[in-house]
Amino acid sequence: MKRWVDVAALGVSQIIGYGTLYYSFSVLAPSMARDLGWTSEWVFGALSIALLTSGLVAPWTGRWMDRFGAGRIMAFGSAAAALALVACAATGSVITFVPALVASQVAATLVQYGAAFSLLVQRQPETAQRNIVYLTLIAGFASTIFWPLTAWMHGFLGWRDVYLVFAGLQLVVCLPIHVLLARKPDLSTANSERPGHPAATSPQDHLRDRDRTAGFVMMTTAFALQSFISSAVLIHMLPMLAALGLGAAGVAAGTLFGPAQVASRLLNMVFAKNLLQLHLAIISAVLLVLALTVIIVAPPSFWVAMLFATLFGLGSGLFSIVGGTLPLELFGHQGYGALQGRVMSVRLIVSAAAPFTFALLMHNAGVTWALLASAGIGAGAIVAFLIILKLNRRAALLERHQPTSEATT
Template structure:
């Protein structure tokens, strides 16, 4: 029962964490740009700077989680996120808005998936892989809830009051959840190697000592490339579909993204229990590429936009899962939070360039060119994952 309480509570905090700090930005960005007298490209460039800064902090975040416990860091992150959102709302110029936005994305590294996955591994390592799947199933509703919720609120509130409401959610909902999860006598995560070593699953993972460094580099590269795709497309999802001439139909088609994410996680939970996480990672990369190519070739079409949102949602849903489970499969539980911190650092740094890059290509070369460019990044990610599959094939050192 305790396992399900952990997962359900974290699922709520992840929906709010991603909804307030990530998905809402694309809806509010045009108003921010008008407020500050900037173009949309420069507002997304500010987000890129913020993501870059968060990538620099991520390795330290992982180390702190291994030392102090992920739940305590997440509780601190909820307070930091609320303060950062209030600071964003209170700014009167870009010179103060950018540092506040940077603070919000640094706070995001304390409260989003990397932290949540580490918490699940620390509390219940023997069931962590399945718990991660269940968590991403719940959190997959973040875009489905917060895109329309933010748009609805923005219909009668400015972007600043919306951010104040979101800050309230961090304090009223997320902070109590993280504080509750940090109160767990007898199962502390502070350097408790004995608990981890008693888990019923291997500590070291599938890769042997000889292959671990190469495997880590390749996995991190593939994840970084896929993060570039996610950052580029998800931030620009609604503006991109509008630029293709889909208008309200594009919003309706884009709404399929969230349910498709959830569907992929549900299918994985029910039917893919015995599938290697590496195979799921490859499937995720392929689905993202297919979605981008389909939209680039056949747009504007409402039905193709629906196909795109569905395929991209399926691929993104799987990517969210394997981002937590593939490191477990390849490298084991030992030092998981620190490893996740290193991976997240590279993912965030590479992904930081995505919002501005995609916006720049769209503005100067059109949506089609931007989509094909990002699809090329996806092909590289797929190739890298295939190399990992070769490294981890039977007969090698694991």
């Protein structure tokens, strides 16, 4: 029962955390721009700066979770997020708005997936992998709920008032949840060891000590490359499809992305219980590349746009799962918070730069070449995962032969 209470409570806080601090921004950005005397491009540029800053501080937040407990850090993060949203609402100029926005995204690293995964690992390490899958299924509805909710509220409230309401949600709903989950966390699983350190091993670990650093580098590289694709394509999906001659069809087909994400998590939960997370990561990377290949090669049509959105949604949904479960499978639960912090740092930095880079490619080389470059980046993620698979199989092979060698001696 405790397991389901933890997952359900964190699911609520994740929906609010992503909805108030991330998904609402795109809805409110045009009003922010008009109010502050900026263009929308500059407002989104400020968000990129905020995401970049949050990526730089992520390694420290990960270590704090291991040291003080992820629940306590998330409780502090809810209070910080509320204050940051109030600061954004109270700002009267660009000079004060940008620091407030940066503060909101730094607070986001304390309350979103990286922190929530760490909390699940600390409280119930033996079931954490499945709990992460269930949590991503619930949190997957954040955009479905908060895009229309924010638009509805913005119909009769200014963006500042909307942010004040969201600050209230952080204090009234999220803060009590995180305070309750912070009580008596299992800190025996938390340490500040690096993933390549022998002390960070666990029974779940499949990599030998000598391969752990290489495995971590390959995993982080693959996640960074996938983050680039996800961030770039999602931000530019509608203009990208329009440039390919799929204007109205692209808008209609794009609505399949969210349901496909949720569907991938449901399919994984029901049919992939015994599948290694490394295999799931490879499938995720293949689906993203396949989606890009379809939209590049196939003649523009509504059905092609639908297939692209579905494949991309399926791949993105699985990517959100393995971002939490693959590090646990490869490196175990010890030092998980610090490890997630380091991984999230790279992912956030790449995600912050991806939309601008993709836009530059589209403007200078054309949408087809931008998509080809993205597909090549996705292929790099597949290669990185396959290298980890090779290391994994070598470790398993040596482990099987070890008893035989000892018997002969």
